[in-house]
Amino acid sequence: MSEKELVRFQIDGLEVEAEKGQMLLPVALEYGFEIPHLCYHEAVSPYGACRLCLVEVTKGGRTRMTTSCNYPVDAGIEVATATENVLRARRMILEMLLARAPHSETILTMARSAGIEETRFPIIDDADGCILCGLCERVCREVVGANAITFVNRGDKREMAPPFWDPMACIACGACVYVCPTDCIKMEEQGDERTIVRWKRTLKMQPCKSCGKPFAPQFQLNWIVDRVQLPKDFFELCPVCRKQKK
Amino acid sequence: MTGAQLEKILKKHDNQSSNILAILQDIQASENYLPRKTLEEVSQRLLVPLTQIYHLATFYRTFSLTPRGRHVVTVCTGTACHVKGAASILNNLERELKVQPGETTTNKEYTLETVNCLGSCALAPLVVIDGTYHGRMLGTTVLSMLKGEKKGASKKS
Numbered sequence: 001m002s003e004k005e006l007v008r009f010q011i012d013g014l015e016v017e018a019e020k021g022q023m024l025l026p027v028a029l030e031y032g033f034e035i036p037h038l039c040y041h042e043a044v045s046p047y048g049a050c051r052l053c054l055v056e057v058t059k060g061g062r063t064r065m066t067t068s069c070n071y072p073v074d075a076g077i078e079v080a081t082a083t084e085n086v087l088r089a090r091r092m093i094l095e096m097l098l099a100r101a102p103h104s105e106t107i108l109t110m111a112r113s114a115g116i117e118e119t120r121f122p123i124i125d126d127a128d129g130c131i132l133c134g135l136c137e138r139v140c141r142e143v144v145g146a147n148a149i150t151f152v153n154r155g156d157k158r159e160m161a162p163p164f165w166d167p168m169a170c171i172a173c174g175a176c177v178y179v180c181p182t183d184c185i186k187m188e189e190q191g192d193e194r195t196i197v198r199w200k201r202t203l204k205m206q207p208c209k210s211c212g213k214p215f216a217p218q219f220q221l222n223w224i225v226d227r228v229q230l231p232k233d234f235f236e237l238c239p240v241c242r243k244q245k246k
Numbered sequence: 247m248t249g250a251q252l253e254k255i256l257k258k259h260d261n262q263s264s265n266i267l268a269i270l271q272d273i274q275a276s277e278n279y280l281p282r283k284t285l286e287e288v289s290q291r292l293l294v295p296l297t298q299i300y301h302l303a304t305f306y307r308t309f310s311l312t313p314r315g316r317h318v319v320t321v322c323t324g325t326a327c328h329v330k331g332a333a334s335i336l337n338n339l340e341r342e343l344k345v346q347p348g349e350t351t352t353n354k355e356y357t358l359e360t361v362n363c364l365g366s367c368a369l370a371p372l373v374v375i376d377g378t379y380h381g382r383m384l385g386t387t388v389l390s391m392l393k394g395e396k397k398g399a400s401k402k403s
Contacts, residue, residue, distance in 0.1 A: 137297075141295070147297045149297065150298065150300055151305075152300065152301065152304045153304045153305070154304075154305050162297075163297055164300065169295075169296065169297070
């Protein structure tokens with residue numbers, strides 16, 4: 001097997017090294033540069049939706065602003081992470097995000113640290129906090145493989161939703177809840193039922209054979225057993241009891 | 247849509263998931279909309295997640311997820327047509343057909359739609375009835391055309 005090609009380039013004047021074709025944002029983060037980002041997650045493919053990870057890249061004498069999360073690094077490029085241009089663009093983006101998700105702690109904190117107190121844009125009245133970053137959809141599709149939600153419609157009517165608003169493929173695993181940068185997807189557990197509020201999906205949970213506590217949705221467990229072809233009784237015990245048994 | 251009809255469409259496109267858009271277009275052409283049941287069947291047959299099909303079906307304006315009327319009336323509301331009075335044509339139609347853009351009359355005769363530009367601005371204001379372009383329209387002309395739609399239909403063929 002041939003070794004992967006390494007390339008050398010500069011970030012804010014610092015000489016760095018990375019595998020060719022790797023995306024710029026993870027490399028910069030690795031080297032300790034602080035680049036704000038919302039729609040990037042190392043577990044899924046980059047999407048470039050939130051636009052916060054903008055940087056200036058100089059390549060072959062030309063400088064342009066680009067999102068670093070989906071910019072493959074190349075030898076000899078010069079990256080500037082915090083020029084006046086970049087900071088101004090980021091502030092504008094933050095103001096727009098703030099109008100969409102006025103109650104998101106993450107965005108409020110980011111905005112404050114960028115010196116923004118309030119947005120100049122009208123706050124969307126029924127703002128539910130979703131910034132359409134698509135992270136939940138990518139996690140659902142690429143990591144979980146459940147394919148329960150997708151972008152629906154386009155333009156100003158774009159939203160994240162299960163097909164026909166019928167969340168039949170959702171296994172209520174909560175991966176989207178975990179990954180949502182604005183915490184606009186909520187999960188509730190009541191008795192032996194788990195609900196993903198945003199997708200209106202409620203599933204009955206399986207009780208543990210040993211301690212009797214419901215620990216995961218039956219639908220989800222059957223789905224996993226089916227996909228990985230595990231023995232039918234594989235999920236009889238909750239994770240805690242299983243550990244003790246060992 | 248019957249199983250045999252869908253079978254024919256899928257076969258025409260070699261059961262290839264990469265031809266999904268063409269398949270959806272064929273279903274739309276035959277049914278005038280994309281029935282949920284058919285989409286679910288396509289998803290199962292081609293092993294394409296329903297999410298992906300739904301994403302496409304809602305992204306493109308050609309596709310409709312609700313049954314459309316026998317006649318589709320599309321009013322262009324692009325800049326040139328707007329200036330030339332598209333709004334009043336649309337108003338006329340809304341009042342007469344008692345539907346909003348995107349809706350279908352209760353007798354399933356007409357579906358009213360708007361489009362942002364058809365690229366024939368010299369003919370503004372433009373109305374498309376069942377795929378036939380009619381330029382320099384007036385609200386009243388459109389209405390009389392719809393009433394005598396048999397004439398219009400024969401003209402088309």
